[in-house]
Amino acid sequence: MATMQDVARRAQVSLSTVSYALSGTRPVSDATRRRIEDAMADLGYQPNAMARGLASRRSNVLALIYPAMEKGLGGTVAEFVSSAADTARENGYHLVLWPFRTTQASEVRDLVRQGMADGVLLMEVALDDDRVDVLHEAGVPYTMIGRTRDVTDRPSVDIDFGRTTDDAVGHLVDLGHRHIALVNHSQATVEDGYAPTFRAEEGFDAAMRARGLEPLSLRVDESPEAGRTAVGRLLDAEPRLTALVTMNEIATFGVVAELQQRGIAIPGDMSILSIVTSPGVGAMSNPPLTTMHAPGAELGRLGVQKLLSLVDGSRPSTPNVLIPCALEPGSSVAPATHGDGRPDGGLPAR
Amino acid sequence: MATMQDVARRAQVSLSTVSYALSGTRPVSDATRRRIEDAMADLGYQPNAMARGLASRRSNVLALIYPAMEKGLGGTVAEFVSSAADTARENGYHLVLWPFRTTQASEVRDLVRQGMADGVLLMEVALDDDRVDVLHEAGVPYTMIGRTRDVTDRPSVDIDFGRTTDDAVGHLVDLGHRHIALVNHSQATVEDGYAPTFRAEEGFDAAMRARGLEPLSLRVDESPEAGRTAVGRLLDAEPRLTALVTMNEIATFGVVAELQQRGIAIPGDMSILSIVTSPGVGAMSNPPLTTMHAPGAELGRLGVQKLLSLVDGSRPSTPNVLIPCALEPGSSVAPATHGDGRPDGGLPAR
DNA sequence: GCGTTTCGACGAAGCGCTTCGACGGCGCTT
C-alpha cells in the first residue's frame, strides 16, 4: 500500500507538502498540487485511516448505540440506521454499531475512552439513562434520538409525540369520531422507562381533553394475542367506541383480527389509525391500514447532522428538533357512524 | 486521557512492559502484572484505538457492506445486522456500516485501502458482483452472505435454498398436496442478479420434479396488489392448486387478502407456506402464517466468525456453510382436500 | 538598492502504541 512518503517522492516534494495539498490547511501552488495529484492517482494512494486518526486525534468515526431489537421487527429502526449511515458516509464519516442497552453505561464509557469514535448517536434513550450521563461527563459529543426525562441542554432529535397524537385525534374527530381509544405499548416498556409509551399516552390524553373528549387508553403487550384481548377490554369499557389509535404494530394485527372475527367492520364500524409505524407495515393488513409513519429516515439524517455540528464546531449547532409522524392514507379510517350508517353529530360544546 | 506511558510511570515499569502485560505477548511476573493492573484501574486507562491500530496494523474493525434496504422492511436484514454486531463485539471488534450497492465497487476499494477495516462482510451479494472481485484482488479478508454465481474458493455463508424449498415442498406433499405453486420475488430482482430468486426457483422446481410433480411458479412484484393479481393468474394456470409456497413477504399479504375475498379458505381450501421470511411477519397475518424462518441471526454470527477466522489466521478456516430455513408452525397449512373435505390420495408412482 | 513582507515549501517533532533486540540476574549444570 502506497504511503504519503511514496507520493511525496514521486511528486518530488516533501511529505508535509503532500499533507497540506490533501487537507488544504496551508496553501500549495497549482503546479505542485497537480504533480501531487498525479502521483496520488498513479499510485492509487489512499490515506491511512489509523495514522490520520492518531496524528489528528480525529477518527472520522461516529458510533451508533442502538437498541436490542428484541421487540418487534424494527422497520423504523432499520430505516433510521440506514439513513444515519448514509448521512455519515456523505460527510466522510464511518458509522460503527455499538449494541449496548441502558444498563451498560460503563461499557460505553470504556469504548468512548478508546477514542474510536468522535461522537456518539444514542437511540432509544430511556427516560432516565445512565449512558447519557456517561457521555456527558466524558465530554464526548453526542446526540440523542429520543429524549431523557429532562432534556434541557442535551442535544437531541425526536418524534413529536404531542403533535402526532394531536394530529391523529384531530383527524378522527374531524371525521366525526367522539369515542376514541389508544392501544399503547406494554406495561413492560413503561417499566423500562421507554419514553414513547409515556409521551404517546400524555399526548393522546391531552389531545382528547382539548376537544372535550374523554381519553381511554390501554397498555398492551407486543403480541397479536394481547391485541385480541385488548379489543374486548376496550369495548367493555366503552361500547360506543368508533375509532382506535394504535401505536403497537404487533398488537395492531391482533386487534384487526379480533374485530373481524367479531364481525365489526373496518373501517365501517371501527376506524383504525396506526401511529408511529414503519412504511410497509400498514400495507400488510387487510384492509391496508391508515398510518402515521415514524420519520425514521429524517431522524437519522438530522441526528447525524446535529452530531457532526458538535464534533467539528464549525457548523452552527442547531436547536433540538421534534418531527411529527406523517399521515399516510389507507383504508382503515372512515367517517364515524352511529352503527346505523348515519354520520355522527357535530362537536360537543367545549 | 491516560496513556500507556502514564500507567508505566505509576507502576514503575517501562512502557513496553505495560504493553506486554496487556497483550500477553511476552511473560510478565505476577507481581509486576498486579502493579500494572492497579495502575490501569487507578487511572481508568483504556488503550487508544488509533495508536494501537497504527502500530499493529490491525484496526479491530470489520466492515459490513449492506443492502439499500429499499424493498421491504428488512426484518431478516435487521436481525442479521444485529447479530453480526453482537458477535463482532464479543470478539473485541467493531462493526462499521458501509452502505454500498453492487455498482459501487470502486468506492469499496478506496475504503478498503484506507485500512479502516480488517475484514469485510458483504450482504446481498449479486450473482455477478464487482465488489467481490475488488475485495479478492485487494487481498482483504472477506466473507459473503449469499453467493456469487461461482462460489468455489470464495468464503461465504448463505441460506440453503435447495433444502429450504425441498423441505417446504416435502412438508406440503406429506400433507397430501399435489398441485403446488411458488410465488417468487419479482422479475426486477432477477434483472438485478438477486440470487435468492434464482435459487428458490431452481430449488422449488427440483423439489417438485423429484416427487413427480409439475412445478409452477410466478415472479411477482413486491407489493400487495401484485400478490392479488398473482392469485388469479395461478388459478387460471392450474385450477386444482391446493397449496402455495411464497417467498415474497409483501406479495404474500396480497395473496392472502385476494384468497379471502374470493372465498377461498386458508388453510381449508388453500395452504400457504411462507418461506425465507422473518420472525413476526407470519404472526401479522390472519390466520397466522406457517413460515420457514430465514436464519438471519445465525448467518450473522457465522459470517462474522468465518471472517474472523480469516482475519487472524489463528482460528481454523471453516468450510462454507449453508443453513436452511426452519419450519415454524402457524395456521395457514393443512392437509390437502379435493375441495370436498376428503384428503387427497397417495403419492403418484415416481 | 536594501530592508521587509509574503508565499510556498521543507524538516522535524510528535500522536500512543507494538515489537525487536538486548541485557541483567537467577538457578542450574559440570
Next chain:
DNA sequence: AAGCGCCGTCGAAGCGCTTCGTCGAAACGC
C-alpha cells in the same frame, strides 16, 4: 567456581500521518 540458559524487563525504532516552526526566494515599498 565458572559457565550456561532462561526469565523478566528495558530501550529504541518505527507505524503513517498532522502540524509547528523555519527558511529561501520572489515581490514589494520607499
